[in-house]
């Protein structure tokens with residue numbers, strides 16, 4: 001296997017994967033090599049561009065730490081995250097749609113009782129959130145583990161702030177016997193994704209804005225149902241049609257309602273798909 | 277732009293690149309998004325596989341530092357580096373062929389006089405290397421800047437050893453008025469690419485060996501000529517037909533000759549392509 005050229009190197013690399021014991025890994029790597037090489041051939045990638053790419057990816061990696069996941073941001077802004085969600089969430093009509101996970105989830109957030117203030121000191125306009133978790137047949141889902149996380153009025157998640165003693169805008173609740181939950185928090189506002197790193201460099205170079213429409217993140221887990229990772233978007237947001245990460249679904253847009261007594265409330269029901 | 281699905285998200289992402297001022301950047305990113313999405317669609321990438329990929333790339337980034345370039349290793353082992361070399365080095369017959377740059381070059385190595393011992397203490401069997409730099413028309417190329425770098429008998433480059441006070445197996449020379457150069461060093465030996473990181477994980481999972489056939493690295497730069505990045509491989513090496521990074525070219529394989537007086541010598545001439 002010497003003297004490989006642009007026409008036969010792809011087959012040579014694929015042949016080198018022939019002994020891969022895991023058939024799925026072999027399939028994924030084979031396809032990856034084919035598309036990666038097809039990209040390089042199609043654009044006739046120059047050596048300077050290759051070097052820029054190596055440096056860019058290295059900087060993306062160096063921007064990742066416990067608090068920041070720049071590779072998820074890159075995947076989100078290239079539409080790969082939403083494509084992966086679309087490929088894996090063919091739920092029947094009537095189920096709540098899924099959207100991107102995003103880079104700001106934290107495992108092991110504190111479980112709080114119904115009615116708790118999830119904002120926990122994060123700045124913003126107070127609001128009350130309630131809803132029900134149901135299965136596709138309309139049955140209430142009791143004991144669903146509900147992760148909720150959100151940015152505050154400054155557009156920041158708690159993990160983007162230095163030196164917080166406790167989580168803010170982030171908690172876990174459990175649905176009650178009727179599938180209900182409710183908590184207090186602050187109204188979600190639009191925010192720019194972190195754009196002081198390599199992904200921001202890409203957005204600037206392509207004249208793309210970094211904004212996401214206001215949303216709450218939810219992850220719902222319950223035995224017998226598919227896990228649902230989704231958002232509730234805020235109606236009227238100016239970025240609903242140009243989300244930097246391509247995640248908006250009309251069925252997930254809801255109203256934070258101004259009540260006559262001055263309170264702001266959001267009511268949103270989730271419908272889970274039974275697992276197969 | 278809401279409710280994107282697996283069939284229309286690629287066009288939506290490409291549309292978001294429409295305002296990119298640099299036409300080449302727009303072309304490269306558009307092609308990248310198309311092939312990246314085509315890959316995900318073709319294999320029906322699962323959310324768990326996506327998460328593994330994010331974590332893998334993050335670990336590749338975290339493995340990179342001043343001494344180590346894991347993204348170049350990844351590019352090398354996926355054949356992307358050699359493909360890029362092939363796409364950009366259509367030299368006329370008679371020119372010395374190019375091959376991969378590799379992750380171990382260091383800019384600013386010390387310039388040494390002809391006859392110097394480039395090994396500078398690195399372990400290995402002593403040898404003498406000489407040659408001439410010519411242009412395609414046969415003319416000597418004087419004053420060519422010749423970077424040479426190599427692994428030692430332990431299979432290590434100096435940057436892989438801790439606490440060295442000076443470079444070892446790495447130097448810069450200049451060709452003389454007749455295009456000649458000569459230096460002393462140690463005989464190149466085969467070595468495994470660093471395989472204690474994520475790239476090693478990939479090699480293990482695909483049952484690929486990490487070995488490269490013994491070689492010297494050269495970069496030749498001279499005004500009026502295309503820069504040449506290449507290797508000289510050692511004839512008889514057991515890995516010439518299974519180089520972990522797909523870089524071997526028959527025209528670059530040469531003999532380290534045992535002389536009757538016990539010396540080991542390598543003589544290799546380089547032919548540079550005039551720049552257009």
Ligand SMILES: [Cu+2]
Nearest residue numbers: 035038311314
């Ligand atoms: Cu492709």
Ligand SMILES: [Fe+3]
Nearest residue numbers: 102104151217
């Ligand atoms: Fe978010």
Ligand SMILES: [Fe+3]
Nearest residue numbers: 378380427493
């Ligand atoms: Fe090498």
